[in-house]
Amino acid sequence: MIDPALADSGLGDAEDDDFDELIAPDDSLLPESRYLDRELSWLAFNQRVLELAEDETLPVLERANFLAIFASNLDEFFMVRVAGLKRRIVTGLAVPTNVGRAPADVLADISADAHTLQRRHAAAWTGMIRPALAAEGITIVDWDDLDGEAKAELTDYFQANVFPVLMPLAVDPAHPFPYISGLSLNLAIRIRNARTGRQEFARLKVPPMLPRFVEVPSVDGELRFIRLEELIANHLDDLFPGMEVLDHHAFRLTRNEDVEIEEDESENLIQALEAELLRRRFGPPIRLEITDDMDDVTLDLLINELDITDQEVYRLPGPLDLRGLFGLGRIDRPDLRYTPHVPTTALAFKPGANERIDIFKAIRKADVLVHHPYESFTTSVVAFLEQAARDPHVLAIKQTLYRTSGDSPIVQALIDAAESGKQVLALVEVKARFDEANNIVWARKLEKAGVHVVYGLVGLKTHCKLVNVIREEDGVLRSYSHIGTGNYNPKTSRIYEDFGLFTADPQVGKDLTRLFNELSGYAIEKKFKRLLVAPLHLRKGLLRHIEKERENALDGKPAHIRIKVNSMVDEQIIDALYRASAAGVPVDVWVRGICSLRTDLPGITDNITVRSILGRYLEHSRIFAFHNDGDPQVFIGSADMMHRNLDRRVEALVRVTDPAHIDELLGFFDLALSPETSSWHLGADGVWTRRAFSEVGAPLVDLQDRTMSQIQQRRRARAVR
Incomplete structure (x- = not known):
C-alpha cells in the first residue's frame, strides 16, 4: 500500500510499484458501452447554452448574448473538433473515438445534431429574441420596412463609411474564384452584363471591422438597427454600375483552424508557430453556411469551387453569423440585462x-x-x-x-x-x-x-x-x-x-x-508535497484518492467524492468513479461542458449524480474533494479530466488545508447540487434535462446570484464584528 509518510502529498513516488498495482483493478465487471461520445456531449453542452437564450425569464439582451455565445462556441467546435475528425479520416489515421466508433460515423451524427441545433438557433432569433427586443423598443429592421428619409440617411452612411472599404471580386476566365477566409460573412452575387447579356458571378466580403448592426434614425425614441449585409445588399447597384444585379445570397465558410506543431529540441518554437498560424488561414473548408433562399445555381458553384460535400452545407432560416449579436452589448439598457454584481475585495x-x-x-x-x-x-x-x-x-x-x-x-x-x-x-x-x-x-x-x-x-x-x-x-x-x-x-x-x-x-x-x-x-x-502535478503524477494521485474512498465504503466507513470540472472525459478516471459508485460511494460530478460519464448503468452508476450549471458567469474552477473518513482532502487547480490535461499538459492542483476554506468549497458543492438550485441533470442516454422551477412553478435558486449574496453577507458580518 501507499507509504503513510506520503499521505499528505496526495501524490506518492512515481516508482511506487504497489501504487501501480492499486490503480489497475479488474474492469471485467464494467460494461463495454460505458462512455458517452465526447463530441455529441459537447453539442449537448452548446444546446444548454441555447436553452438559456430561449429562456423567457432572462433579460432579453442577455438572451441575445447567449445566442452569440452559442454561435461562437459552435465555430470553434467545427474549427477544432470536426476538423480533427476530418483530418483523421483524410490521412487514414481514423482510429476509433472514445466510444469505439469510426470517425466517419461520428461525423455523420455530428452533422445531424449540428444541423438541428443551428436551425433551432436561427429560429430562436427569428421567432423569439428579435420580437422580444422589438417589444422593448429595440427593432432590427429590414430595408423594405424603412421610409424614404431613413433610407436616404442610411445611403449617406453607406457612401461615407461602407462603400470605400468594399472589395467586390469578379469570377470569370480572367479572375479565378477568390480565396474565402474562414468565418467571413460574404455575399454571392449573380449579375448580368447589360452590354453582352452574359451572366457573371461576384463575391463580396462583408467588412468585419465595421459594426454588424448599423443604427437607423429612430422613430418615437425607438432604437432601430439594420444588419450591415442588408444595407450592402441594397446598394449593390453602386458597386456594379452598368450591370443588372440578378440575385444575391449570404454565405459563410468555416475552415480547419486547429494548429498542429511538430516540436523537436532544436527548432525555434516561435518561428514554427508563426509559420503554422499562416498555414491556418488556408486550412481546408469544413462547413458552408448559406441562407435558406439560396438558389441551386449559386450553391452548386460554391460547392464545386470550395470542394465541400453536401453534408457540410448548412442551410439556415435566418441571418448568418449571429456572433454579431455581441455588438448589441453597446446598447445602454441596463433594465434589459442582469442586475449587476459588484465584486468585493477579499x-x-x-x-x-x-x-x-x-x-x-x-x-x-x-x-x-x-x-x-x-x-x-x-x-x-x-x-x-x-x-x-x-x-x-x-x-x-x-x-x-x-x-x-x-x-x-x-x-x-x-x-x-x-x-x-x-x-x-x-x-x-x-x-x-x-x-x-x-x-x-x-x-x-x-x-x-x-x-x-x-x-x-x-x-x-x-x-x-x-x-x-x-x-x-x-x-x-x-x-x-x-x-x-x-x-x-x-x-x-x-x-x-x-x-x-x-x-x-x-x-x-x-x-x-x-x-x-x-x-x-x-x-x-x-x-511534491502539497501539489498534484501532471503529466507524471496527477492522474495517479487522483486515482489513489478515488480508490481510498472506495476502500472506505467497503469497510463501512463514510465516503464521498465531489468533482467540479469543465470536462469529464478520461476513461481511467471515469472507470475509477464507476468502481467507487458500485462500492457505495456517493459520487457528485459538476461539469460545465463535455461529460463522457454515464448515469444509466444499473448497479454501477446508482450512486453517481451529474449536474451542469450555466449562467451569467462561465463556471471555470476545478475542485476535487474527498471525504477521507472525516479528514477532507480538497484540491483546486487547472486540470480537467481529459487525456490532454492528464498526459500532455503541465497541470497543478494544490491541496487546500485551512478548515474554513475547505468548508467554503464543500458548501459551494452543497449549494450547486441542492435540489433547490437551478441546474441541468444528466439522465439516461446522455440526455440533459433543465430543472429551473419547483413543482409548484417557483423559480429555483440561481447559484451565481446566491454565491454573490453569501460573499457579501460574510463581508458584512465581519465588518459588524
Missing part, C-alpha cells in the same frame, strides 16, 4: 481605515482563498503582483502565463519588476489555442524588458496557473505563492468563475521552486 485584502493594504502581511497571517468574479481579481492577483514588482525586498518573481490580455497590468507588473532589477521568469504558453499570435507579441515585449521568457517543455502545453514570489525578510528568503484555477487575464476574470489560493506555506514555495526549475531547466521531480 476580506483578508481589505485595508483598514487610513491604511494601505500589505498583501504580503495578509498572506503571512493565513492562507487566502479568493473566489472570482465575486471577489475582485484586481485587488487580489493584480495587487499581489504589482506590490511584488515595486517592493525592494522582492528578489524574484516566477509566473506561468497561458492566456492574458495584451494591455494586462500583469504583463506590465512583470516588466516593471524586471526593469527594477528583479529576477523575473515568465513561462509563456504560446500554443494557447486561438491566442497564439497575441501571446507571441507580448512574449517578445517581456523579453525586451529583460524578463526571462521560456516556453515550457517540448511536447507539453503549460496550462497550470502559478506565481511564486521570493522575498527577503530579516535575512531569510520567504516564498509567497498563488495557485489558481483560471488564467491571469483581468478581462476574462470578470466573467469566468475561478478560485485562487494565496499562501506563504514554505512547502508550497518549495514545490513551486522545484516545478519552475523543471519547466525552465533540466530538473526532473518525482515528488
